[in-house]
Amino acid sequence: MIEIKNLCKSFGAKQVLKNISSVFENGKTNLIIGQSGSGKTVLMNCLVGLLEPTTGEVLYDDRNFVSMSKKERTLLRREMGMIFQGAALFDSMTVMENVMFPLDMFSPGTLRDRRKRALFCLDRVNLIDAIDKYPGEISGGMQKRVAIARAIAMNPQYLFCDEPNSGLDPKTSLVIDKLIHEITQEFNTTTIINTHDMNSVMGIGEHILFIHQGRNEWEGTKEQVLTAGNEQLNSFIFASDLFRKVKNAELNNAQESK
């Protein structure tokens, strides 16, 4: 479980995150949604320690990440996995070497054990045929799947995904979403996904945190999101034609049934 308490982040005079508090439970896919520039990425960077919050606390199972020493942070980070927006694979390494990397760095097992684990992770994301390829030789969707395999290689307790569907077609996006959701349940990880893809929201959003202008504007589940009645959330969701039509159709159905 990850808990954030009164998190604020400022860059000079500009306050980007304003007093955000929330709880992300384990075994659930937690989504952070919001418009571009709302502070989603800054929030995620604060959670993983790539940025220092100005004030507030980030608790990983009651361990305060913000006040930890450098060494404690390094140890905690080994319990994290992250999938970056652009996959962030090491382009000088093959797919197999990319997945092996965290195992080679930190796993106490033998080479055979490490290889076995890497093959298991690659098999899990259906990429066993691409192990000798370099990131430049595979598609964007495959790169994302390699990133997922690398992120789960060390069996992380906390999984972070920064816009995992950006640049992918809707079909591949569904595959990635499904994969992350399955992994979350299979390994009971605390998964936090940063996205503005409404298909992800409706598909896998078990807990949704909507951020608007750096504030925690709304929290709820995918079942509640279409009927939340929050003005900012509605303007975000129903900016999409598709969702406007879905809502209108639902309203029409409701009127007809009356």
Place this chain on the structure above:
Amino acid sequence: MIIHSYLTSLGKYVQLMGRTFSRPERFRMFFKQYVKEMAQLGVDSIGIVLLISFFIGAVICIQIKLNIQSAWMPHWTSGYVTREIMLLEFSSSIMCLILSGKVGSNIASELGTMRTTQQIDALEIMGVNSASFLILPKILGLVTMIPLLVVFSTVSGVVGAYATAYIGGIITPSDLTAGMQHDFTQWFLWMGIIKSLFFAFIIASVSSFYGYTVEGGSINVGKASTNAVVSSSMLILFSDMFLTQLLSA
């Protein structure tokens, strides 16, 4: 304002070096990186070093023979001057200036691209000390390989000089040999090697600093690459003056 900016950069550089020179997490992985960097920064530079040194050795010999040497000077002058220039300045300082262009831009653009594509962030999230993992092997790799490049450069320059004698017929091989053997001071070779160790550190660390601290996109990677070459070249020239005086005293 400029002084403030320079001091800030210096402070960041010192901090980065502090993180870089820490104990590697896995020596096996460190050694793998170290060997890779020796190959990429050192072995891959042998060709250009041999080529440039060969022609510079030949040109120095021709210039001295045709423009400086006269009937009033000893017959070994051309060979002697060629050897001394190669040993004292070209094979260490000028060769490192050339390498700062090749190796420096390579390091800065590699690390800069890794930064902008979040590969360095990925290392940090995994709990890896990215500065130590990426920069330390580059510094140690280049420092290890540079003495070899200095020796290769000197030998190639001498071969170039002999080419002017045997192929060009500018000077007789016996005169050239007499010059090459005249009053040889072994310390000059060591001086070149010692200087080059400092220059290798400057090239690798300064270029890594510019690459590692890139912010933004591809334009900034290009800028970092240029800054890395300019700064390391300036620092090589500046430190060459002090090192030469120090080591010649």
